[in-house]
Amino acid sequence: MTARTTRRTTAAQSRIAAVGAIAVAGALILTGCGDQTKNDSSSSSETSSAPLADKLPKAIRDAGVIKVGSDIAYAPVEFKDSSGKVVGIDPDLAAAMGKQLGVKFDFQNGTFDTLLTGLRSKRYDMAMSAMTDTKDRQEGIDSDTGKKVGEGVDFVDYFTAGVSIYTPKGKTQDIKTWADLCGKKIAVQRGTVSEDLAKSESKKCAGGKKIAIEAYDNDQQAQTRLRGGGADAGSSDFPVAAYAVKTSGGGKDFEIVGEQVEAAPYGIAVAKSNTQLRDALQAALDAIIKNGEYDKVIAKWGVDAGAVKTAVVNGGK
16 A cells, blocks of 8 residues: 655656556455465465475464555555455465465555554554655654654565545646645545655645645545545556546546656565564565566556666665
């Protein structure tokens, strides 16, 4: 969802081409999973016929469900359509991986900054929510304080995206870079790379003209604040910013300013102790990359330039 923690800046062409125009196509519907502990005959049949089912931990294989922590308010990565169904890039990729593993991926909504806590408490089996794979997250380090706050997680990287700034349409105030935000107010989602970048840049502002940062539980709240005139700019991952620019107010509310920065991988987060699930997910992702299902999902949402060629574990820096 939001990409959701500090990244490294890449060459200009990588930043510009991280993702193409967002295609608002009809999304695959991720159906409900029912009783997550019931091992009925249909789920058993599905699991036994899946080519990679035996790679899963037995408890998950028997349940037929992988519980996924996700901030389901980050279109087009994951969001609810007009009928309330969970759709987007992540649910579509998960559904394709589920065919390989013989299980359903049950997306459970949570605020972004609580997903790793939910993973540690075993509320979720994994977290998939446009989460940037970083060394700090791998090692359980709080990026603000530099202190260790947990055991960290492993990531299976599945996409690459940068971060963009957007403003009310026609009211850019000459904002093109993060430095141009000094003395202005930005609305962001809490716990994201956008918030981290705003904090970092604010420390560099001269003459006491810091960046006023308003952080919200989800990106939609930040967009609402900007749309209502309560901020000068907003920031989120490029796929999300581009989708908001295209869809909000029929394309009349926002515009992207400047270039993407901090391109880095999105990763599926798994507890470090759950190496069997991590390896199963890596195998499933590699399988859908090889059989073409991955490319179909990426093309469907118009984000081809962010595609990966292989499933990498802990590729974030």
